[in-house]
Amino acid sequence: MCRWLAYSGSPILLKEVLYEGPNSLVGQSLHSRMGAEPTNGDGFGVGWYGAPDTPGMFHSTEPAWNDDNLRELAGHISSPLFFTHIRAAIGSAVQQTNCHPFRHNRWLFMHNGYINEFATIKRDLTLAIDPSLYPLISGQADTEVLFYLALTFGLENDPPAAVEQAIGLVEAVAARHGVPHPFQGTIATSDGESIWAFRYSSEHKSRSLFYTTDVPTLRKLYPGRELFREFSDDARLIVSEPLGDVAGVWNEVPESTYGIVGPDHAEMRPFQPKAPTTQVPVRA
Template sequence: MCRWLAYSGSPVLLEELLYVPANSLVTQSRHSRLGVETTNGDGFGVGWYANAPTPGLFLSTEPAWNDRNLRELAAQTSSGVVFAHVRASTGTAIQQTNCHPFRHGRRLWMHNGLIAAFPLVHRELALAIDPSLYPEIEGSTDSEILFHLALTFGLEQDPPLAVARTVGFVEAIGAKHGVAHPIQMTVATTDGETTWAFRYSSEGRSRSLFHSTDITTLRHQYPDNPTLHSLSPDTRLVVSEPLGDLHGAWREVPESTCLVARGGVEELRPFRPRR
């Protein structure tokens, strides 16, 4: 599968997220602790928000640990909202258009997991995408199909409802074709101000997902930790696996949950598909 992180808070250099932590995303691209695959070397992507109308994207089919340009970019670029993803293909081609995050306007989207029996259900899912959105699809992944289904079902107006409708639709099509467990996912999406993250699978055994605890509380616990004191109180991280071993810094996102983070406030809500 894949590993990803979603950051929001005070502007931070990308290298502080991608390289510096003990279990950084680049480290996870080679030695994932909790992923289905240890190695996630089938490309990577970084999305970030600056002053442009749309977020920036850097995508590559190189393994993240081996890309010199990523290290250069990460050392020079800072942002208050960052999405980053390292890919382990579930069967689709290794090409830039299959690398996450995916972008539509100001919105980013990334996914870990799969649509089961995707070649069997691909055509029917694709035909449900709004015709005005269909020309934007550049790659061949189930993740990009999920994104455009969610856009079709109202992602820009109500992300939790749109994702619930998308998952319900995928499960209905999967059931129609006799697929036992149609979807496995952790998904993150943002408009640059609010981040929504989802953990769900049809079999009730979803891929790992964690969120950071309140920075202010951690500062009291670890007064001598300089990293914690350099982050703003509204800092939030959602990650496929913890970036370090600091006790109390990470909490697991429960099964079938939607996490909403905005302005330093986060909320955990039950997530259920809607047919």
């Protein structure tokens, strides 16, 4: 599987979460504690929001722990909202077009998990993608297909409903083909203002996902820790696995749940996929 991290809050340098801490994301690329594989060396990606209308992206097929370009960028890019992802490939080639996060206009999308027997149901899934979006697919990864299905079902207007329908379609198509336990994973998507994070699997044994306790509470718990004074009140991290082991910092996202993190709110709600009523909605 893969490991990923999403940050929202006041601008910070990417290196603060990529390289710093006892279990940093780059550290997890070599020694993941909670992943299906301890090593995630099949490429990585960073997507960040700044002054332009669309987020910047950097992808590489180098192992994250061995890429000097990533270290250089991470020490100079500061952003109020960014995604980072380290990849352990399943089924698709190790190439830049298969690295997460994926981007469409202002939207970023990344995933840890898989669509089971993707080759068996890929044709039906890709034919359900809106014809205007289909030519934009540039890689082979199941996550990219899932992203464009979510866009087809209205991700830009209602992210939870769109992801519900995208995964619901995966499960419906898989049922027709006799594919068991079709979906596994955690997902993050963002429009640059809010982050939506999902934890779900068809067999209800999802990959791990955690979020940080709000910063004002952490300052009260640990008044002497300089780190918690450096982050803004609204700063949040959502991660595949914790970056450290300080008590009270990390909270597990429950099974079949999605969370919303925005500039002035954070909440969690139940998540249950449902197949769309029409497979190819007409886009305006």
